[in-house]
Amino acid sequence: MNGLSLPVWLSGSNSKALAAPIIIVLMLAMMILPLPPFVLDVFFTFNIALSIIVLLTSLYTIKPLDFMVFPAVLLVSTMLRLSLNVASTRVVLTEGHTGPDAAGKVIEAFGHFLIGGNYTVGIVVFIILTIINFTVVTKGAGRIAEVGARFALDAMPGKQMAIDADLNAGLIGEQEARQRRTEVAQEAEFYGAMDGASKYVRGDAIAGIIVTLVNIIGGLAVGMFQHNLDFNTAVKNYTLLAIGDGLVAQIPSLIISTAAGVVVSRVASEQDIGGQLVGQLFAKPQVLYITAGIVGGMGIIPGMPHVAFLLLAAALAGAAYAVSQRTKQTGTAQQPDVNNTAAAAATAAPEMEEASWQDIVPVDTLGLEVGYRLIPLVDKTQGGELLRRIKGIRKKFAQEVGFLAPPVHIRDNLEMRPGAYRISLKGVEIGSGEVQNGQFLAINPGVVNGALPGMATTDPAFGLPAVWVESALRDQAQAMGYTVVDAGTVVATHLNHLITMHAAELLGRQEVQQLLDHLSKESPKLVEDLVPRLLPLSTLQKILQNLLTEGVHIRDMRTIIETLSEYATQVQDANELTAVVRVALGRAIVQQIFASSNELPVMTLDNKLERVLMQALQASGPDAAGIEPGLADTISMQTAQAAQRQEQMGMTPVLLVPAPLRPLLSRFLRRTLPQLKVLSHAEIPDSKTIRVTSLVGGQA
DSSP states (O other): OOOHHHHHHHHHHHHHHHHHHHHHHHHHHHSSOOOOOHHHHHHHHHHHHHHHHHHHHHHHHSGGGGGGTHHHHHHHHHHHHHHHHHHHHHHHHOOOOOOOEEEEEEEHHHIIIIIITTTHHHHHHHHHHHHHHIIIIHHHHHHHHHHHHHHHHHHHHHHHHHHHHHHHHSSSSSHHHHHHHHHHHHHHHHHHHHHHHHHHHHHHHHHHHHHHHHHHHHHIIIIISSSOOOHHHHHHHHHHHHHHHHHHHHHHHHHHHHHHHHHHHHOSSSSOOOHHHHHHSSSSSSHHHHHHHHHHHHHHTTTTTTHHHHHHHHHHHHHHHHHHHHHHHHHHHSSSSHHHHHHHHHHHHHOOOOOOEEEEEOOSSEEEEOGGGGGGHHHHTTOOOHHHHHHHHHHHHHHHHSSSSEEEEEEOOSSTTTEEEEEEEEEEEEEEEOOOSSEEEOOOOSSOOOOSEEEEOOOTTTOOEEEEEEGGGGGHHHHHEEEEHHHHHHHHHHHHHHHTTTTTHHOOOHHHHHHHHHHHHHHHHHHHHTTOOOTTHHHHHHHHHHHHHOOOOOHHHHHHHHHHHHHHHTTTOOHHHHHHHHHHHHHHHHHHHEEEEEEEEEEEEEEHHHHHHHHHHHHHHGGGGGGGGGHHHHHHHHHHHHHHHHHTOOOOOOEEEEGHHHHHHHHHHTTTTOOOHHHHHHHHOTTTTEEEEEEETTTT
C-alpha cells in the first residue's frame, strides 16, 4: 500500500503542482549554496533553452490569452537569471584566478568564442546588448503593456454592454455570455500583469550592468590583493569571466524581452505571427516588383556590391511573379466562364411557353435585399453571420411578443449600392440603410468624451449620430463611451426594430390559427368555445392586432381567450373587446412599461379638458375627428412638451386617462408621439401607486 501511494501522489496534477515550489527552492538554493561549475553549466543551458521555448510559444500564440501564464513565466525567468548571476559571481570571485574556465564551460564559451577572447570587444558587445534590451525592446514592450492595460480597463464596460446586448437579442446563450465576460476580465488582468512584469525585465537589465561592473572591480581586487596576480592577468581573467557571465544572462534576457514585445504588440487574429507576416507583408506583387526595381537599380551603381543587390532583386522579382500568377489562378477559379455559360444557356433554352398561374410569384411577407459587398454576411459558405443573427431575432421576437414572425427572404440586388440594404414588408420598403462591411459603427449614445476619425453617419435603427471606424479603433471607441457594433449587427438591429414596430401587420390569419392550434394542445376546450362558436377568426385577429399596434405583447393567450369567451356573448365589436382584454392584461401592460416599480409616474388630463373631451366623445362617437381642431393642436403640443419632460427625467412617457377616452387619445396621439403610452384607470392594478408628474391641458 505504501509502495503505491508515492507514485500516485507524484502523478497527474499533483506533480504539476509541485513544479512551482521546486523552482522557487532551487532559485533560493542557488543564491545561498555554492554550486560547482558543471551544475552552473546545466542551469545556464536550461535558462537559454527556456528563453527559446518562451519566444517560440509567443510566436505561435493566436491571441494573448492563449499564453495567459506569460507574466508569471516572465517573473520566474527573471528571478532564475538573477539567481544564476549570484551563483556565478560567487564562483568567479573565488576561483577566477585559476583561469577563464573557472566558472564553467558555458561562461568560457561565451567569453572566448562569442567575443574572440578580447575583453574590450566583450565590453562593447555587452553594452550594445544591454542598451538594445533596456532602451528599445523592454521599454517598448512595457509601454505597450501599460497602454493595453489602460484601454482594456476603459473598454470593459462597453464590452460588457455588447455581451449583454447579444444575450438579450438571443444571439448567444448564457454559457457563452459567461465565457465571454470571463475572457474580458482575464484580458484586463493579463495586460495589467504584463505592465507590472515588464518592470522586472527592466530591473533585470539594470541589475545585469551592475553585476558585471561588480564582478570586474571585485575580481581585480581579489586577484591582485588576495592571489597576487599582476594587473594585466587579473584584468584578462576576471573581465573575460564577468563579460561571459553577463552575456550568458543578457542574451536569454533579450530573447524573453522580445517574446514579451511579441505577445503584447500583436493584434488578435486567427493566424500566428508567421502566417500574418507572410500573408500580409508579401501578399501584393506590385510592392515586390517596385522593391525589386529599387534594389536592382542600387545594384548597378558603381562601387556597390553588385552580386548581392542583383541576386536579391532577382529573388524579389521571382517572388512577385509567383504571387501574381497564384492570384490570377485563384481569380480564374472563382469566376465562371461567361461565354461558355451563355452558350450553354442558349443551347438549353426551351421554346417560349405560354403564361400560366405559375408565373405569379407570391409577395414575401418579410424581405431583405443587399448589395454585393454584403453578400458574405448572408452567404452560408462565407460564414453568413447575419443569417445566424436573424434566427436569433425571430426567436427573441417569438419569446417576447408571443407569435412566430414569418421567415425573412434574403436576396442580393446588383442594382443597389454595394453596401446598401433594403427591408420590405409585403413587397413595400419599410426601411433601408448603408453599412461598411469590415468596419465598425461607433454609435454616440450622448455621453462620449471625444471625437473619432471616420465617416460620419446616423444609426439606421434609431437615428443616433454615429461614425464608421476601422477595426483598429474599436477598443478606443468603446473606451470613449461609444457603442461599437459590426455591420451585421447594424442590419440585424434595424431589422429587429422594424419587425417589432410592424408586429400587427405580421400577424395574419395563418399566424392566428397557428396560435390557436398551439394553445389547443393544452386547452382544447377553451379554444373550441370561442372560435368559431362565439367569435369569427377575423375578429380575434383584429383584437390581437389592436394590442400589438399599441405595443402590448400577446404571450398570455390563455387570459386573452378566457376574457373574450366571457364578454363575446354581449359584445361583438373588436375595439370594445380590445378594451376589456387590455383591462384583463393590465398587470402585464404596466409591468412591461414600469418593470418592477410600485410607484407609477404618469401624466394626466386637466379636469376641464377631460370634461370637454367626454362631451365631444358623447356627441360624435369614438372618433378623433370629433375634437375641435384648435383644441386638438393644444392637446398635441402640451402632451409633447410633457412627454419630453418625462423622458429628460429618465421616465417612460405615460398618459393616464379615463377608460372611455383611452382609444380616442391613443389613436390621435400615436402618429405624433409614437413613444407615448396611453393607459386607462381601469388598467392600473390596485397594488400600484400613481404619482402625477404633470397635467395636460392646464392652460386650455
